[in-house]
Amino acid sequence: MRKIAIIGGGQAGMPVAFGLLEKGYEVAVYTNRTPDQIREGRVMSSQCMFANALDVERRLGINFWEDECPPVEGIGFALPDPEKPDTKAVDWSGRLDRVAQATDQRIKMPVWLEEFEKRGGRVVIEDVGIAEMERISNEYDLTVLAAGKGEVVRLLERDPSRSPFDKPQRALALTYVHGLEPTPEYSRVSFNFIPGVGEYFVFPSLTLSGPCDIMVFEGVPGGPLDRFRDAQSPQEHFERSVSFLQEFLPWEGDRARNCELTDDQGYLAGSFPPTVRKPVLTLPSGNIVLGMGDAVVVNDPITGQGSNNAAKCAQVYLDSILERGEQPFDRQWMESTFEKYWEYANRVVTWTNSMLLPPTPQALALLTGAEKHPRLAHFMANAFDHPPVLFPAWADLTEAEKLIQAKAQEPVTA
Ligand SMILES: Cc1cc2nc3c(=O)[nH]c(=O)nc-3n(C[C@H](O)[C@H](O)[C@H](O)COP(=O)(O)OP(=O)(O)OC[C@H]3O[C@@H](n4cnc5c(N)ncnc54)[C@H](O)[C@@H]3O)c2cc1C
Structure with a gap:
């Protein structure tokens, strides 16, 4: 043996x-x-x-947690309008063929x-x-x-x-909450990208006290989302999370109106270089x-x-x-x-x-094209399950345009 x-x-x-x-x-x-x-x-x-x-x-x-853990049924993507930051310039979502889970x-x-x-x-x-x-x-x-x-x-x-x-590219923070408003139609990882500031995504999970949502903050170092390092208490970390959303992503701030931290250990802040x-x-x-x-x-x-x-x-x-x-x-x-x-x-x-660098032309074409073409949104969402399918399009504008064309022509099924 x-x-x-x-x-x-x-x-x-x-x-x-x-x-x-x-x-x-x-x-x-x-x-x-x-x-x-x-x-x-x-x-x-x-x-x-x-x-x-x-x-x-x-x-x-x-x-062991298949039945208990809330399903994540899709992926959503939003980019605030730089002219009118309380509205979205890009907004799409796609359903996953098979659900994700976060225990x-x-x-x-x-x-x-x-x-x-x-x-x-x-x-x-x-x-x-x-x-x-x-x-x-x-x-x-x-x-x-x-x-x-x-x-x-x-x-x-x-x-x-x-x-x-060779250095961390984002200041990271997690905030586990109860009471977040669900997304319409189906649950999802809701990604929000704010150029120059950072990213925020949130999705349902299962924690020690039952179903919850996890907020993930990715702050460009030194920017307004790099705000968690010196939070003195779990409550202060939580308050900084919600105030960021209210200021920069009001649609996410609205969802967070009635939420609270799941427990005194339900938060984290740190950074590391990939x-x-x-x-x-x-x-x-x-x-x-x-x-x-x-x-x-x-x-x-x-x-x-x-x-x-x-x-x-x-x-x-x-x-x-x-x-x-x-x-x-x-x-x-x-x-x-x-x-x-x-x-x-x-x-x-x-x-x-x-994704940690300013977007390439092909990334922009794919991420904005998904709003126009539901089959592309579906493809981009399901790529999270097997990211190699994004290539060669993710690395090459001509390939990205071919993929967008192909997805634009696919029939949209329910
Ligand atoms: C903020 C944040 C958000 C994340 N979000 C996601 C997400 O949404 N989706 C996703 O897929 N991944 C996510 N991840 C990443 C994911 O959690 C890790 O990639 C994954 O847990 C790695 O698994 P691992 O077994 O390699 O390491 P770990 O799960 O960290 O396990 C390492 C184990 O080694 C033990 N250990 C450490 N040092 C020693 C030692 N000296 N001797 C003995 N034991 C030791 C630790 O106690 C631990 O049990 C996230 C990570 C972070 C930091």
């Missing part, structure tokens, strides 16, 4: 751990917080996951850790650094580092050829460790892809470990496993990074 260690009990590591356990591997998860510490702690993400990513969890039988990681991760032990896995609560990795990698056939944005992942070397930014790292860490002893999830590809949340990437990375790594059979998990195998994931992830990274 092969022995595998996963460091980090999060969205990337846990599905691999469950999948290997199911196939009879001896699996241990080393993670630095107990289930109760996670439940009682701060929110970590907005974690909106689209259908393909949720399928990874369904296949493993760890999709608070404070609900999901503790249950997964407990379930993993019930199924026969081993959970070790330990803050892992170099010395611990040396010990673990001596005991196991393969050690996977899935520690998200934890300090320890900085041991993996940044790959400058795949990381165009980074791609080299996947193999060589320890002082010469032992090697394979990085996965945010540890190797961490994106700005602007396109809401991190948890989706983590789940998809988990599927690629799981398949690759199983295919390897009894052969050694050597450096070449590690690099090729990561490259299989990167074939997918590089498109997500390109798309996400481009």
